[in-house]
Amino acid sequence: MYRPRVVGRRNVPAAGPVLLASNHLSSWDTVLIPVTAPRPVQFLTKSSYFTRSGRLGALMKWFFQSIGGVPVLRAAGRDARSALDAGSSILRAGSAFGVFPEGTRSRDGKLHRGHPGAAWMALDTGATVVPVGLIGTDAMRAFRHLLPRRAGGMRAEVRYGTPIDLSDLAALPGGRARAIATERIMAAIAALTGQQGSGEVNASSRD
Numbered sequence: 001m002y003r004p005r006v007v008g009r010r011n012v013p014a015a016g017p018v019l020l021a022s023n024h025l026s027s028w029d030t031v032l033i034p035v036t037a038p039r040p041v042q043f044l045t046k047s048s049y050f051t052r053s054g055r056l057g058a059l060m061k062w063f064f065q066s067i068g069g070v071p072v073l074r075a076a077g078r079d080a081r082s083a084l085d086a087g088s089s090i091l092r093a094g095s096a097f098g099v100f101p102e103g104t105r106s107r108d109g110k111l112h113r114g115h116p117g118a119a120w121m122a123l124d125t126g127a128t129v130v131p132v133g134l135i136g137t138d139a140m141r142a143f144r145h146l147l148p149r150r151a152g153g154m155r156a157e158v159r160y161g162t163p164i165d166l167s168d169l170a171a172l173p174g175g176r177a178r179a180i181a182t183e184r185i186m187a188a189i190a191a192l193t194g195q196q197g198s199g200e201v202n203a204s205s206r207d
Helices: 029-036 054-066 078-092 117-125 174-193
Strands: 005-007 018-022 041-046 069-072 096-099 128-135 157-160
Touching (some): 029 157, 078 096, 078 117, 117 174
Parallel strands (some): 041 069
């Protein structure tokens, strides 16, 4: 329906654990990556998408299950650690897992500081980290609209970058290694998207 452009699919390894780390502009992002990636990709998805009642609820549950969604509570503390453990389990099984290091959607279009969760999973599992740059997905209409819309004829684009080398961080203390890995991941995403960095954690979105 939207005919997104896809660049760099060959950068995604055909086998083995892969962590796809992407910027986040739209609710469509968790759809575009699984349907454009060269292999199945799983994402952590808000648990409320799997528990709504009625026909719409059943349709949403089927849809998110079909694209590899894994239900998770959106919370801090123990639930947040459970989410990281779930992602690590998927990677240890040799699968591809997608994550948004910003945590939530960017409402202002800027690339916000990354949370260390993506780096933690990558260093914990040894997964290959492939940066993903999404462009123009914020111009796509929300799920509740049935007809496509493009701003000025712009097509959304999914860019898969070259894998990020984190092998030199193995000897560093955990916190330092995660900080450097997070910086490299966000820098790679910025290089793909051309987004301006905000220098701040994203607190502008609730989803």
